[in-house]
Amino acid sequence: MKLLIVTQKVDRNDPVLGFFxxxxxxxxxxxxxxxxxxxEEGTHDLPANVSVYSLGKEKGVSRVGYASNFxxxxxxxxxxxxxxxxxxxxxYVILGGELWKMLHKKIALWYVHRQVDPKLRIATFLSxxxxxxxxxxxxxxxxxxxxxGHGIDVDKFPAAVADFSEPxxxxxxxxxxxxxxxxxxxxxxxxxxxxxxxxxxxRMTGAPxxxxxxxxxxxxxxxxxxxxxxxxxxWDESNDDAKTFTASTISINAAPDGGMDKAVLGSLxxxxxxxxxxxxxxxxxxxHWEMFSYEFDDAESLAHRIIAFLxxxxxxxxxxxxxxxxxxxxxxxxxxxxxxxxxxxxxxxx
Numbered sequence: 415m416k417l418l419i420v421t422q423k424v425d426r427n428d429p430v431l432g433f434f435x436x437x438x439x440x441x442x443x444x445x446x447x448x449x450x451x452x453x454e455e456g457t458h459d460l461p462a463n464v465s466v467y468s469l470g471k472e473k474g475v476s477r478v479g480y481a482s483n484f485x486x487x488x489x490x491x492x493x494x495x496x497x498x499x500x501x502x503x504x505x506y507v508i509l510g511g512e513l514w515k516m517l518h519k520k521i522a523l524w525y526v527h528r529q530v531d532p533k534l535r536i537a538t539f540l541s542x543x544x545x546x547x548x549x550x551x552x553x554x555x556x557x558x559x560x561x562x563g564h565g566i567d568v569d570k571f572p573a574a575v576a577d578f579s580e581p582x583x584x585x586x587x588x589x590x591x592x593x594x595x596x597x598x599x600x601x602x603x604x605x606x607x608x609x610x611x612x613x614x615x616x617r618m619t620g621a622p623x624x625x626x627x628x629x630x631x632x633x634x635x636x637x638x639x640x641x642x643x644x645x646x647x648x649w650d651e652s653n654d655d656a657k658t659f660t661a662s663t664i665s666i667n668a669a670p671d672g673g674m675d676k677a678v679l680g681s682l683x684x685x686x687x688x689x690x691x692x693x694x695x696x697x698x699x700x701x702h703w704e705m706f707s708y709e710f711d712d713a714e715s716l717a718h719r720i721i722a723f724l725x726x727x728x729x730x731x732x733x734x735x736x737x738x739x740x741x742x743x744x745x746x747x748x749x750x751x752x753x754x755x756x757x758x759x760x761x762x763x764x
Contacts, residue, residue, distance in 0.1 A: 415445050417441060417444075417449070417759075418495035419451070420498065420499070420503065421452050421500075423455075426456075437752060447463055452469065455468035496519065498522065501524045505533055527673050548694035564746060574659075582613045586665070588677050590622040592627075596634055618650065665678070666690075669691075675692070678698070685735055689716060689719055702738060
């Protein structure tokens with residue numbers, strides 16, 4: 415079997431999309447040949463059976479040029495793939511779907527996002543199978559949808575026992591953008607301080623990408639000054655997840671219901687509790703859902719959960735964190751995820 419992957423970027427050093435480099439490596443273990451078409455090509459170190467074809471963004475190619483290169487590749491490589499796996503970009507399914515169907519290629523789309531638009535509906539119609547992380551991660555009901563969880567390279571997150579005797583070190587990991595509701599983290603931090611919880615630092619690891627994201631960062635900085643916690647707040651745009659988790663006590667993910675954020679999985683794999691409101695994590699947290707979940711956009715609810723956790727007996731805290739660490743390492747490793755995906759990609763129609 416031979417696989418065609420279509421994705422936005424191949425660059426192991428990219429702070430947002432660098433993880434997909436590892437996905438390609440895992441896919442290469444299951445296929446004789448893997449061809450990767452990407453919008454932009456950066457630094458990579460991939461196995462010999464993987465070939466990368468860029469649409470040319472890194473060379474300044476126009477949008478018309480992107481489309482021309484896309485059609486040229488999917489046609490010229492038509493004997494080099496049996497199955498198509500499109501990552502997060504339904505427009506590629508729309509562009510290539512009819513040709514792939516004519517060529518009798520199986521079409522799969524990976525999509526993890528709460529947004530539903532006409533592009534996604536058309537791509538769902540054209541696809542043979544849809545992969546997503548959880549029910550909350552895909553807004554269209556279809557028999558084509560497969561809920562396969564998410565995957566991280568757990569080897570990059572050496573487990574460590576969080577020390578709750580020290581001042582609390584709070585982490586938010588991810589892009590600085592309004593939809594993440596990071597202001598809830600700041601407001602909850604202030605409530606914790608007001609109720610006698612010592613906080614060592616509040617670390618925002620991640621970068622604003624769009625102009626509106628930079629505006630949101632400015633808003634957050636102003637809010638921190640208003641709350642009087644600006645001296646505790648630090649900004650880190652690095653991509654060293656393992657180091658980031660080691661330097662924290664707890665992490666908070668304040669995003670609404672939707673995609674399963676890999677930052678939460680990384681925190682748990684590193685042996686650090688993660689507090690969430692996103693119901694996509696119900697399956698991950700299991701019997702510990704009540705312990706680590708709070709009402710969306712509710713700083714009071716978040717602060718209450720953290721205080722309750724800190725008030726627990728130390729052995730109970732560590733037991734819960736240890737159980738979640740083991741579960742994530744077993745069920746949410748990228749190797750397990752790609753195996754689940756390839757099993758269904760390669761399955762013959764019933």
